[in-house]
Amino acid sequence: MTATDARQSASTEEATPVLTFEDVVLGFDGVTALNGVSFTVNAGELFAVIGPNGAGKTSIFNVLSGVYRPQQGTVRFGAEDLIGRRPHAIARLGVARTFQNIELFSNLTVLDNLMLGRHLHHPYGVLAAFAWLGKARRNELANRLAVEEIVDFLELAPWRRLPVGLLPYGIQKRVELGRALASEPKLLLLDEPVAGMNLEETEGMARFILDIRDELGLPMVMVEHDMGLVMDLADRIMVIDFGKPIRTGTPREVATDPDVVRAYLGEEHRVTP
Numbered sequence: 001m002t003a004t005d006a007r008q009s010a011s012t013e014e015a016t017p018v019l020t021f022e023d024v025v026l027g028f029d030g031v032t033a034l035n036g037v038s039f040t041v042n043a044g045e046l047f048a049v050i051g052p053n054g055a056g057k058t059s060i061f062n063v064l065s066g067v068y069r070p071q072q073g074t075v076r077f078g079a080e081d082l083i084g085r086r087p088h089a090i091a092r093l094g095v096a097r098t099f100q101n102i103e104l105f106s107n108l109t110v111l112d113n114l115m116l117g118r119h120l121h122h123p124y125g126v127l128a129a130f131a132w133l134g135k136a137r138r139n140e141l142a143n144r145l146a147v148e149e150i151v152d153f154l155e156l157a158p159w160r161r162l163p164v165g166l167l168p169y170g171i172q173k174r175v176e177l178g179r180a181l182a183s184e185p186k187l188l189l190l191d192e193p194v195a196g197m198n199l200e201e202t203e204g205m206a207r208f209i210l211d212i213r214d215e216l217g218l219p220m221v222m223v224e225h226d227m228g229l230v231m232d233l234a235d236r237i238m239v240i241d242f243g244k245p246i247r248t249g250t251p252r253e254v255a256t257d258p259d260v261v262r263a264y265l266g267e268e269h270r271v272t273p
């Protein structure tokens, strides 16, 4: 089944969502970051979350990845309940993320940063690895091969042996995407993947995000302020404001919703039906 087939069958009624986020409430003394947020993500779907600054977009990711524990609600990933699990345990279930502000080891090379994304696959502790050196070496080799595949997929070859801190911003964002892919995730969370990028870098990133959906069939949740990118790429969009969803639907449905236009998009993004 191709990724497109998966998306189409996912949109039929009997499809089981890969991710269910239901009635989530998250507050920090006096501040309500999420005030009853519900959405689902289907197999192979690119689901976008948009909304003004402080609307609660990153908080959704922090709940999903176990950084924050909500006061109320359910979060299910496949058959697993994610609430109460630690970030490491959630990563092991196959949820990977990129960050709004790049979080890489700037003095390590591209290859080494990508290798760090593989460490989830290292089934041995350090001592056990000594005891089973042969096996550990084979693992290391398999990890290196997997990392080289990501280098090819994201066209990172020219920079592979350079420290990440020396690279242009747009390439660093791509390395961060690569590190998330290196863990072989089943769900990818992208927090503002093109923030701060120029037009050329944005178009490059858009192409890689589409390749991830269409070639790898990986479901994604993408938070992004670049409305052109969201409208072009997303299968469905949820608009949130003050921690509450205003509207969830296809790009066209969202762009023509009067409440959304009034609250967020403004006239320039209005689509004539």
Ligand SMILES: Nc1ncnc2c1ncn2[C@@H]1O[C@H](COP(=O)(O)OP(=O)(O)OP(=O)(O)O)[C@@H](O)[C@H]1O
Pocket: 028, 031, 032, 033, 051, 052, 053, 054, 055, 056, 057, 058, 059, 060, 100
């Ligand atoms: N650790 C925290 N402690 C206190 N308040 C927090 C914390 N994290 C988030 N908030 C608050 O929760 C609200 C939502 O923040 P969040 O970072 O989710 O917004 P966002 O939609 O990602 O915004 P932006 O577009 O600026 O990234 C904001 O009012 C923020 O100040």
Ligand SMILES: [Mg+2]
Pocket: 057, 058, 059, 100
């Ligand atoms: Mg944010």
